[in-house]
Amino acid sequence: MSFDHIMSVTIGGLTVGMIYALIALGYTMVYGVLKFINFAHGEVFTVGGYVAAFTLLALGIDQNSPWTLVAGAVALALLAAVLVPMALGFVIERIAYRPLRGRSRIIPLLSAIGVSIVLQQLIIIIFGPKPVTIPTLAISSAAVSFFGVNIRVLALVIIAVSAALMIGLTYLVKSTRIGKAMRATSQDMEAAEMMGIDTNRTIAFTFLVGSALAGIGGLLVVMYYGSLKYDAGFLYGLKAFTSAVLGGIGNIPGAVVGAIVLGMTETYGVSVDLGFLAWFVVAGLALGLYVQMVKAPQRRLAHIADERRTAEYERSIMNVYRLAPYHGIKTLLAERTDALLSVSAAHGVRLMAGNVFLAVVAAVMFANASMRIDTRWQPVIAFAVLMVILMFRPSGILGEAVTEKV
């Protein structure tokens, strides 16, 4: 693995991750406030991209246009890519989500799926089923050399713009009046209303901000890849949702962290050898062993009342974790009446099984060190990450901001 390769893969992963983050913020904010998955968010992103692309096409700029004209056109496209999705997000919330507030969880989700289908078909009807393609601009092909690695300027622009937007959003949520209203609404809608917060307006505002970010994401994707298909929003939306869950849904920094992790995983997964990837698995295994040997027994011991915490008791807890396969299974089989000890045994066996699995995966990967995962499998990576995170740690890496039992 050469440094050049690693560097360009990292920048690529970061760029993709930042785009996911822009979309994921919409999911995570809406979830934080309404506890509901806005399934149509991916389509709002596509609409942003389409509107931007058609603005650029309508203005008729191409590679030979002077840069002032290009800058003006991009600015107009940006304006369109922000305003149209904002209007759309507002209307969707008003028509399809607001009447369903207070219903059981899957009912608004069904409505959101309906909206998502409607939007996708409307895009086909209005713009046609072919992917929209914009002419190559000077800015899309420009590259800079960084330690001898060629990097597209646009990748750096995407990273910078997204980072700036995220800082702005953090400021908005943390330090402004409307941000305070959003946080209050997400904690307890009824109490917020009693404090004089117009929750309907706050929720509408959340949709406006989320849709604007998704629209900007759409513009950036169109500029970066040069084209966009009508159903792109489905995959982008799901990946962004995966990012939001990965970081901890309802948690704004979490969405960014999750998106970067997902972007990196996807890009590294198919661009480097298995031998290199295996080291990440080894790092995961080291973390897993640390949890099993040190962290988990400590946590379990913290649950025990002091008077019961004899040296012998501590030793048996340590045993079921550190020698999980032997002591744990023996404890389980012996049907200890001590609830805590048998819980520890089950936990220890589970952790050990996970670590053994990781070790086997790492060994297989080292054995096929020179192979690569085929690019065809790239879309599967995001879905697999989504399933794994939801199954094993639904609260995400940084934990959900919403204090709610999953």
Place this chain on the structure above:
Amino acid sequence: MGATQTTPVREASRSGLQDVLARVPRWAWWTISIAIAAGFPLLNLAGVVETAWLRVGVVSLIFVLLSLGLNIVMGETGLLNLGYIAFFAFGSYTTALLSSPKFEIRWPFLAVVVVSTLVAMVAGFLISLPTLRLRGDYLAIVTLAFGEIVRLTIINLVPLTNGPNGVTGIYSPRLFADAKPALEGVQAWFIIDKPIEYYYLVLVCVIVLAVLLTNLKNSRVGRAWNALREDELAAISSGITAVRAKMLSVVLSAGIAGFAGALFAYYSNVISPESFLFMQSVIVVCMVVLGGMGSIPGVILGAIVLQALPQLIREAAGAARSDFEVYRMLIYGILIVVMVIFRPEGLLPDKIFRREAHEVDPRELEMTRQSLFDLEEGQKDLEV
């Protein structure tokens, strides 16, 4: 049964026609429906309708099977499954591999159908092990991811599935294994390969399944599912083992999808990943929502309305397929939104689900809020 136990509010809003219709007994509805369904191919034999219509009928009945299966998890147990078509795919591909020139295998029909059902059930069991702890919306997304992983794996596992090209030349079902050469003539009688034969085969399956599911719905298991849907905590406190009941419903519905998948593979001769898109899952969800979650006659109606009606209109109008698909999906999308907002209980509602769907009435919420404000205004007046 439905007429006497509806809520008083509903009773008052009934028009004369509805009242008359409600008095027709349940068994009469069933008889009429079965008679119409069974009589439909006779029109084809008599030359009144084209064979293309009969083909639409077969596919619609397969979708009836699918939506009956999805209704178990979504309607009865209240678990949204957005990757339901994956189990259909498991059934289809198992059938395709066990009865096609791909591996030169030709198992008898019954064995293939049983194995396909079992494969789908095992898949359902495996996926339900880690996911059933999740709350409703997360479960929906996990099943969606599962469905997409299955589809992408089918596309990528070229040696087993031929990838995007799909498996072709699936043999026609033979009801029994190879008979002696002397019985060739008799054996031909047991081969199903004409649309009308498929139609009756699937129709019999639908009727048997509908009867079984109606009984199941009123049994201990069905009541446990409904209780879990309405209030999980209360259900668990009443002694229902939530995980076991939910798992049973997922596995059962997966099995039905696998069974439907086997029939679909036999009927269409060719299967490809195109038939197992996320949109297909959404279409089945749409059928259940339209017909009425938890209501067996409703779900059957929903599947027929959404599958047969558009196809028949297309046959009649002769519209181009791609244009037609776009508008069909557009209408489906609008339909889902309109139904969940204005009539969440569906066209032919299940009476328990209707009560539940209207539990939080937004208008009522608004009214209580208004009276609360009035009270505050009054208070202010007093203070002044």
